[in-house]
Amino acid sequence: MGWIVYFRRYWQLYALLALPLAYFIIFKYGPMYGIQIAFKDFNFFQGIAGSEWIGFDAFKEVFAMRDFYLTLRNTLMLNFLDLLVSFPAPLILAIMLYEMKTVWFKKLSQTILYIPHFISWVIIGGIVYQVFGTQSGMINNIITSLGFEAIPFLTDKNDWLVTYLLVGVWQSAGWGTIIYLAALTGINKELFEAAGIDGAGRLKRIWHITLPGLKPTIVVLLIINLGHMVSIGFERPYVIGNLAVREYSDVLSTFVYRIGLESGQYTLATVVGLFQAVVGLVFVLGANYTSKKLTDEGIM
Amino acid sequence: MIGNKQRKGIMGTKKAALTAGLACTLLFTACSANSGAGEEASGGSGGEGAKEHVTLKVEVFDRGNSPAGSTITDNYLTKYVQENFGKPNNIDVEYVPVPRSEEVEKLNVLMASGSNVPDIVFTYDPNTFNRYAKQGGLTDVGPLLDEHAPNLKAFLGEEVLGYGKFEGTQFAIPAKRSNVGKYASFIRQDWLDKLGLPVPQTTDELYETLKAFKEKDPGETGGQVIPLGMTIASAQYEPLIWSFIKPVSEEERHTLTQQLGSNDYPTLLPGFKDALQFMNKLYNEGLISKDFGLDKDKKKLGEDVATGKVGFYSEDDINPFYEKGSLDTLQQNVPGAQLASVDVYTNEEGKHAKPMYAPNGMYIMIPKSSERAVEAVKYLEWMATSDNLFHLQNGIEGENYTMVDDIPVAVENPSEEALNRMFNSGDMAIVSNGKQLGSMEKNLKARALQMPKKFLEQVEAAQVIANADVIEPVLMDRPIEAQTKYGTTLLDKFNEMIVKTTMAKPDQFDGIYETMLKDYMASGGQAILDERTAVYKEMQAAN
DSSP states (O other): OOHHHHHHHHHHHHHHHHHHHHHIIIIIIGGGGGGGGGGEEOOTTTHHHHSEEOTTHHHHHHHTOHHHHHHHHHHHHHHHHHHHHHTHHHHHHHHHHHHOOOHHHHHHHHHHHHGGGGSOHHHHHHHHHHHHOTTTOHHHHHHHHTTOOOOOTTTSHHHHHHHHHHHHHHHHHHHHHHHHHHHHHTSOHHHHHHHHHTTOOHHHHIIIIIHHHHHHHHHHHHHHHHHTTTOOOSHHHHHHOOGGGHHHHOOHHHHHIIIIIITOOHHHHHHHHHHHHHHHHHHHHHHHHHHHHHHSOOOO | OHHHHHHHHHHHHHHHHHHHHHHHHHHHHHHHHHHHHHHHHHHHHHTOSSSOOEEEEEEEEEOSOOOTTOBTTBSHHHHHHIIIIITTTTEEEEEEEEEGGGHHHHHHHHHHHSSSOOSBEEESOHHHHHHHHHTTOBOOOHHHHHHHOHHHHHHHHHHHHHTTEETTEEOOEEEEESOOOOEEEEEEHHHHHHHTOOOOOSHHHHHHHHHHHHHHOTTOOSSOOEEEEOOSSHHHHHHHHHTTOOOOOHHHHHHHOEEETTEEEOTTSTTHHHHHHHHHHHHHTTOBOTTGGGOSSSHHHHHHHHTTOEEEEEEETTGGGSTTSHHHHHHHHSTTOOEEEEOOOOOTTSOOOEEOOOSEEEEEEOBTTOSOHHHHHHHHHHHHSTTHHHHHHHOSBTTTEEEETTEEEEOSSOOHHHHHHTTTHHHHOTTEESOOOSSHHHHHHHHHHTSOGGGHHHHHHHHHHHTSSEEOOOOOSSOOHHHHHHHHHHHHHHHHHHHHHHHSOGGGHHHHHHHHHHHHIIIIIHHHHHHHHHHHHHHHHHO
16 A cells, blocks of 8 residues: 555644644744754843853752752652652552442542642632641631641641642642542453352452553553652642742742742743653653553553 | 445545645735735825825733723724824824733734834833843934924923833833822721720831731631732732831832833842741731632632632732722621721831832833834824823713813713723823822822722722832843843742741741842842942942
8 A cells, every 4th residue: 555545545644643743843842943042141132042051050050059959859759759649649540430330429529539630739829828837727717716826737748748649639639530540441341240150249340450441551650650750830839839848848849939030031941841851861761660560561 | 326326435535535625725826815904004005195095003901891881902092093193194093902911922922023113012021121122223302302293292291201221211201190109008997996905116016916807807808808808919029028127228219120021029138037937927927818829810819809818918009999809898798897998007206117119110112113203203293292191091071070170080980981981091091100280189180089999098098108218120221131131030939938938837938048048139130139239339429
């Protein structure tokens, strides 16, 4: 079959591909041109091409900044804890939803679980303030009216950490179940029936059928998550964080925002961005390699 | 039947694919059509009419408060400008909105984009101005002002213009402030009366008063009383902190002050630690809100004042007295509530020392890439000429204001139309911050008269307080580069230092203060100190 015939027959598929492809070219590959800013003394008015090359000077400057290490540590710490707390949450939820037999209740729970995903972080920040505030937060109002000491959920760094993680679970766990639920539909129902006849209880079935069935999905998601270990969303730490807990809440993305957009030092901000990308790549490749060795599952 | 259904299914996918493809094409053509139209418009405007017809692009702050029927780029005042300045000069004035809350970030993006940058841009942040000037991105407006703007130069005066110089060159046109007073403090007079207490005159007396507020809860808040309203915004903490700063020599004043953004900060001045210690005491005794460190935008404070929980606080001088502002709402919530303007914080010398504004407002700049620099200067000149500024600031006589003793007084209960006319007045009259009527006295009077009549007495008192015992901003002979570079980071650290030391347990205060100060110095504070010391030496040598 000549390629012209082939293309004629399948051109719709290519048309469909065009949009995502355009997305990657415009938003992922195009901006790579800007990476050179990290090696230049970027001048607003000369543009990227007109700015002078400075080699690795900016890298030296960034690696000498205390805030860089603080924010790097916090990024890794928050992401790692998130992985421990937020990663298993959708998995457990998905299995629970899957085991649920009452259809209307299942649908209702799913809807309620999905809602937080669609609320903007700015709004969540406002809600968090109202609920967890020390002086006038809802929870502390109850605690103090019962005669106990108020808990500084937002202003003590360790309490804040718990708040941060739980808010994350609340926001993302429901939405995260979708991918697992999709994978669960791929498991052959007969396996469950056979296991039931053989006398396997619910937990046994989950352990021997559901979880192995989900293994490839779990591994892929884990690898993707590890790849994001050094990159962290901007909104969540920025909105929930505050000056009293900056020791924990200041992360690479807020650091980049501060030195890049607020102080106009684009060169330094680009250095940090590039650093994140390189370390992220190392993490993905490392996780993929390990996973292939251990479980034969991987993403490439 | 089944075959038919299948056939339909395939048709369905085909159609879907087609639609997707079509959507793609449309998207791309839309984009290219758009850019084509843009080119045409800018190309067309050049060759139209006998006299050259040009477009002047002017930045405007968007506060998201446009009334129905107008937008920030199309409203009564923009039409007024077009009619009175644009038409006679063959200029189309086009406004480019920038959100007020992220003016610096957005401006940075605009400037870096090169082609889309407006011909007139501005910022309140001197560091941003210095950065642009240093990178060579601004037009030298000195010669243009000499040639085209005699009225503007006379209006601004030498002192104000001096703030727009970068290493001797006039790279910005600073706006002129009509009033340099900044802060006053406010106390619940009805609480004092109820407890039979006098108005506190010193910081020590204030402390006793706050304790009485806490213990006796005269507002009957049910234990929710916040004796001292505090936030992590400068209007609340600056009056307190600066009153602890000890008298210093000229040299110390120049070298130890740290200018971060547009304000001077006393991080290294003697007395700063005492101020933090005092705040720490207030916090640990429950006299300020436990969550003050979360309140960056004063929202929570405003709420607490309006619901009658706060006994005393500092604020921008006339801020509480606006129509539907804090006091107005408070009096609705708590009948009989009174807020008195007071001057309490006292320094070692018994003065109520507090910061003031520099005589300039924002920095108005013309990017170097602009081809309309002359028109831009003409626009500003027009604004400063005859009664144009007056009209922009006051609206229409009889509908918006009436003249009383040479002072425009806001019409009581103006019509909706008249009110909407002026919603963006402050952001359109860019050459001035506040109303200009020829003298400070008149300016202040006019400012007071535009406030609700029922609060006039307190407004006038607040303005007097704001201008009493003020600390002048420190002027250096040349811009401090380290401030430009580290300003934003250090401002964050400064605020963090206040929050952490205030919230520390009393026995941990010293340790936390030392750690934070060390971090501050290492993150740029030392660099600023060194540079300021060097520049001060130069200044001494030059004299």
